[in-house]
Amino acid sequence: MRPISLLLILIGCLWSGGCQQTRLSFTQVETPKVPSFTAPTNAPTLAKKEFTPLAPPEVISLSDELSLHLLPGTPSKLVGIHLLAVSPDAPYENLDILHTALTQLSVKLANQRDLPCIEGLTIHPSIHGLRLSLKCPASALAQAVDILAQSWSSDAYGELELSRLKRQLALDKHIRAFNGSEIEEVWADKILGSAHPYNKALNNRELQQSLDKPQLLALLAQTKAQSQWHLLLEGVPQVDDSLREQLTASLSQLGAQQRQEERFVDTFSPYGKQLFVIDAPGTVQTQVRIGYHLPMGLADQEDSAFACEALSRWLGRSFSGRLYFDLREQRGLTYGIYGRCFNNPMARILKYYGATQQQHTGAFIRGILDHLKLAAEAPPSEAELAALKTSQFSQIALRQDDPGHRIEDYSQAIARQAGSDAMAARLKRWQTLTPEELQALAQAHFGQEPVIVIRGDLARIRPDLEEKLPEWQLKVTSVD
Incomplete structure (x- = not known):
């Protein structure tokens, strides 16, 4: 009796298609949208407070x-x-x-x-x-x-x-x-x-x-x-x-430090339009990493570091960033999309990262790329730039007020050998930044093709990737 029942269930599944994997209906690409920062009617006026950085700590030499x-x-x-x-x-x-x-x-x-x-x-x-x-x-x-x-x-x-x-x-x-x-x-x-x-x-x-x-x-x-x-x-x-x-x-x-004689030479070379895929069969979402390897050999490293920070915050600063506003709030393609600048002594990386459902994969990646292109084509409005500056100064103030973040930031500055006036110079750049200057930073750094790495079920998402990103070559990769 039991074998007959199992056979009937199998026949029913094949007849109805209920046991087969559901066919995905992929999300379509849309024109990128930017947030509006018009103040609501009758909204209270917030008091403006100038941010003042802490005085540089006293440094005492105990020995060489x-x-x-x-x-x-x-x-x-x-x-x-x-x-x-x-x-x-x-x-x-x-x-x-x-x-x-x-x-x-x-x-x-x-x-x-x-x-x-x-x-x-x-x-x-x-x-x-x-x-x-x-x-x-x-x-x-x-x-x-x-x-x-x-x-x-x-x-x-x-x-x-x-x-x-x-x-x-x-x-x-x-x-x-x-x-x-x-x-x-x-x-x-x-x-x-x-x-x-x-x-x-x-x-x-x-x-x-x-x-x-x-x-x-x-x-x-x-x-x-x-x-x-x-x-x-x-x-x-x-x-x-x-x-x-x-x-x-x-x-x-x-003990005493032994000086390093060899100096690192950065030999990174862009990949062009190669999209690296970690094939993970059975996964229900696609993880996405998109970013840029910024050069370290520039004459003015402070300019490069500021560009990395400004571009990560403009597009990827969570709720009020362009990517979060459009790809989550407007289109519902992700729970979160963020940007971050990794400013280390031997590498400076601008990274945008998030995850999406399988059916949104192509639209999600294309949406990020479209926003990178838009940032280089047109400057932000004065209101958007003002909101960016407010967000940035607020974050700096919060990190300065929190002992854990304050000591972490100071430790990282020592590792980067940043001067005592580095914070003041950074704040001045933010204060004087104009919409045209921010656009110029995007033009200078978004001109090359970004590095893209994703992790997902390739068999399921390949048709969507090939349709939405036809000019990109898919290259399967893995952890060695």
């Missing part, structure tokens, strides 16, 4: 290799203590391994050290910097700095469980593969170029699997050797001679 930075305090009244290592001329290699080891070490320190605030130790890695942070009472400042300095000693890693460390690294790898973040690895490979040092700095699977104690200590020594050291203190109005001597003695064990 060490700098002390005194920053404003935090609302908690605890002293913010940050030991920052930066390597402006080269990325830190295998930082994912070192970060995992430091995380394990932080648990060990919390269990062994008689200092309650050590339980709050946090680790903040970036490709050119690594920051260890604590918040402690002022009376524990010298002891806390000494513990942070000792965290870089090879003796501190003698009792780490390497088997546990390797299991965590393997788990992180599987999590990245499961949640679809493989697109970020492919994106980095394409937007930077496979030979770029950033693409060789992480995910060394061979080392992660074979890692032993000598290799871990060699990695620690290499990281220390290429580092410049900075101690950032929040909420310490002044440092007397006695405290300065204690801090210098604790930090002297970090």
Whole structure:
């Protein structure tokens, strides 16, 4: 009886088509729309407040290799203590391994050290910097700095469980593969170029699997050797001679930096109209990354950095950006589309990113490309530019008021070797920016074809891509 029932169900499915995959009805392309910033009738007038940046922190040289930075305090009244290592001329290699080891070490320190605030130790890695942070009472400042300095000693890693460390690294790898973040690895490979040092700095699977104690200590020594050291203190109005001597003695064990002799040469070459596809059968949405590799060899790097920031904010600043307004609010093609500028010492990347349903794939990508073209063809209105400036100054003010963002931005500025007047120059550029100047930035940077990487079910979306983007060559790619 059971085989007959199953056979009848199968025949019914084939007859009705109910068991077959639903045929997609692809969304059509529309002319790009830009937001209107006309004030609503009877809307209250908001008070205008001029944004004033914080004064540059006081910087004290403790030695040729060490700098002390005194920053404003935090609302908690605890002293913010940050030991920052930066390597402006080269990325830190295998930082994912070192970060995992430091995380394990932080648990060990919390269990062994008689200092309650050590339980709050946090680790903040970036490709050119690594920051260890604590918040402690002022009376524990010298002891806390000494513990942070000792965290870089090879003796501190003698009792780490390497088997546990390797299991965590393997788990992180599987999590990245499961949640679809493989697109970020492919994106980095394409937007930077496979030979770029950033693409060789992480995910060394061979080392992660074979890692032993000598290799871990060699990695620690290499990281220390290429580092410049900075101690950032929040909420310490002044440092007397006695405290300065204690801090210098604790930090002297970090050693001297070994200067990098080789200089990086950017050899990136655009791909033309190639659209890279990560084929992911069965996925119900398409992830999209579109952007530009901005040149680093320009005479005026500040102009290039400002263009990257301005263009990312103009089109991709969430709710009031052009892409979000049109592709989400007007056409419903996505839950979110954003822009971001990655301004690192060895690469400057302008990136727009989002996700869409399968049936919207072609219209979504074409919509982004049409907005890039429109930005170069016509300047924004005065009202749109005013809204952009208001949004930008508000974001800068919020980040300045938040202690976490403030210390992160300051740390990144040190890694980029930005001067003390960099913020003032940046604000002046925003204040004086005109619609025609913003359009000129778009013309200068959107003239070449962008790099496009997507992840989705290629068999389902190929017809739509070939119809909406006939001039683009589809090229299947994957994580090596």
